[in-house]
Amino acid sequence: MGSLFGRALVTAGVLHADAVRVLSAWEAPDAGQERVRAEFLRHLEEHPVDGMWRECAAGHITASTAVLDPSRTRILLTLHAKVKAWLQLGGHCEPGDATLAGAALREATEESGIGGLRLLPDPVRLDRHAVGCHPQGSWHLDVQYVAIAPEGARHTVSDESDDLRWFPVDELPEPTDDALRRLVAQAVALPA
Numbered sequence: 001m002g003s004l005f006g007r008a009l010v011t012a013g014v015l016h017a018d019a020v021r022v023l024s025a026w027e028a029p030d031a032g033q034e035r036v037r038a039e040f041l042r043h044l045e046e047h048p049v050d051g052m053w054r055e056c057a058a059g060h061i062t063a064s065t066a067v068l069d070p071s072r073t074r075i076l077l078t079l080h081a082k083v084k085a086w087l088q089l090g091g092h093c094e095p096g097d098a099t100l101a102g103a104a105l106r107e108a109t110e111e112s113g114i115g116g117l118r119l120l121p122d123p124v125r126l127d128r129h130a131v132g133c134h135p136q137g138s139w140h141l142d143v144q145y146v147a148i149a150p151e152g153a154r155h156t157v158s159d160e161s162d163d164l165r166w167f168p169v170d171e172l173p174e175p176t177d178d179a180l181r182r183l184v185a186q187a188v189a190l191p192a
Contacts, residue, residue, distance in 0.1 A: 012095070015099065018098065019044055023126075029186070036126040039128065039141075040126060040128075040143075043059060054092045054133055056138075057134045057138055059128075059138055059140070060092070060140065061093060061141045061143060062142045063103040063107060063142070064088045064104060065104045065108035065144070066187040067089055067112060067114070067149055068148055068169070069149055072169070072188055073169055074169065075166070075187070076114075076149065077166075077173065077176075078111055078158075079162040079163035079164070081160055082160075085177060086167075086172070086176045088144070088180060089107055089112055090144075101121065104144075104147075110158060115150075117148070117150075118147060118148045118150075120147065120148070123144055124144055124183070124186045124187055125144040126142065127182075128140070128142070146190060169187075
């Protein structure tokens with residue numbers, strides 16, 4: 001399997017296996033999250049080849065990150081260029097990603113311009129939301145992590161953002177959504 005296609009298939013298999021491992025081991029904080037976890041695992045079972053990729057019209061696993069400052073009192077949010085709402089950083093898995101955590105960290109670093117983010121090892125929440133990745137619609141099956149920015153970190157707005165700013169965790173901007181509010185509540189409740 002020396003070809004680029006062959007290497008991409010191996011990487012896809014490794015990432016898929018990591019997603020199954022992470023979701024199988026993750027302890028959901030409540031019954032609703034447990035139902036979502038089971039749904040994500042069912043999706044991966046039903047879509048062993050393409051379930052991690054944007055091309056899967058039935059839905060695809062994504063990875064996002066709540067980036068907190070070292071005091072955990074502020075969160076870095078992006079005013080998403082397409083969605084036109086304030087959201088956590090994150091997005092689609094890519095062929096070079098070997099792990100979900102690696103995808104979450106890559107996306108957070110790319111979208112924030114901040115090096116040295118410290119990703120907490122386990123997801124904190126799961127969220128399923130409708131998106132327009134395909135003409136008939138699709139789903140993001142989002143595995144959500146938390147990262148802590150280094151002291152004095154400076155961010156840079158990426159091409160995917162209209163804006164990027166720090167906000168107090170108890171004063172989230174509008175427009176946003178309940179999924180972000182739940183993620184922030186879970187992130188700040190984590191032990192330091």
